[in-house]
Amino acid sequence: MEPFTLQKESLHLSRWESVWPELTAGFSTRHHGISAGEYASLNCGLHVGDRAEDVIENRRRLVESNGFLFSSWTCADQVHGNCVVQVTEREAGAGREALEDTITGTDGLVTDCRNIFLAAFYADCVPLFFYAPAHHVIGVAHAGWKGTAANIAHNMVGEMKRIWGISASEIYAAIGPSIGPCCYEVNDVVADKIKDILGEKAQSVLQPVKTDKYMLNLQETNRILLLEAGISNSRIELSQLCTSCRTDLFFSHRKEAGKTGRMTAFIALKEG
Ligand SMILES: [Zn+2]
Structure with a gap:
């Protein structure tokens, strides 16, 4: 069953939210915003050429529709790396209105x-979501092919252990909507990086289609890396939604040739 379900204006990790009522976790769609043209309408990326005031209003609508204040919106300048940062009260609100005060060079x-x-x-x-309910620790990561090959999944688990002493067996993870193996053709440069990180298991995520071209399953790659990091299979949710197939619902960089908006993966703990 698809773990991300449409509730009001966003997709939500409905089972997580029903098991842990303190949690809000989900993924926005391209709808219910005010941006125009190729960014229509709920573009949440400030870095893609859209009007900043529209993006800020879109972010405000998304965060408020989830019951949080705009001042709680905290984000990073994503660089397709594997760096993970702990957000404290000091960083709360970083990056919500301008790129200048965002958390720099961070994808987790x-x-x-x-x-x-x-x-x-x-x-x-690929959006990766993390929750360790016994410790009330949450996380979100941005895993494109570069971040995946640099094993940001492993680094998320590692930082949760280093900072809070959380063991991987205590962590739940979810893999959100992303471009699927149906649509994600890659060249041998990308395929070689995936082979480097997965070894023999790469066969299960790379389908050869023609000379030096493969269809890559980036979600499954991350699922394998989460398992290797110690998270149990029964604690990993996996979306079946492909952002490139479903441009009725999502922005797709590949399908829309680079000129498009951005969805938001969000996770937050409510006031206890
Ligand atoms: Zn697809």
């Missing part, structure tokens, strides 16, 4: 603070 955010709306941006890349 973790926090144990309530009322911090962790946000990360996507148009085909």
Whole structure:
């Protein structure tokens, strides 16, 4: 069953939210915003050429529709790397209105603070969600092929252990909507990086289609890396939604030739 279900204006990790009522976690669609043209309408990326005031209003609508204040919106400048940063009260609200005060050079955010709306941006890349309920620690990561090959999944688990002493067996993870193996053709440069990180298991995520071309299953690649990091299979949710097939619902960088908006993966803990 698809773990991400449409509730009001966003997709939500409905089972997580029903098991843990303190949690809000989901993924925005391209609808219910005010941006125009190729960014229509709920573009949440400030870095893609859209009008900043429209993006800020879109972010405000998304965070408020989830019951949080705009001041709690906290995001990073994503660089397709594997760096993970702990968000404390000091970083709360970073990057919500301008690129200048964002958390720099980071693709993974973790926090144990309530009322911090962790946000990360996507148009085909894989959103990874993390929750350790016994510790009230949440996380979100942006995993494109580069971040995946640099094993940001492993680094998220590693930072949760280093900072809070959380064992991987205590962590739940979810892999959100992204470009699927149906649509994600890659060249041998990308395929070689995936082979480097997965070894023999790469066969299960790379389908050869023609000379030096493969269809890559980036979600399954991340699922394998989460398993290797120690998270149990029964604690991993996997979306079946392809952002490139479903441009009725999502922005797709590949399908829309680079000129498009960004969805937001969000996770936050409500006031106790
Ligand atoms: Zn597809």
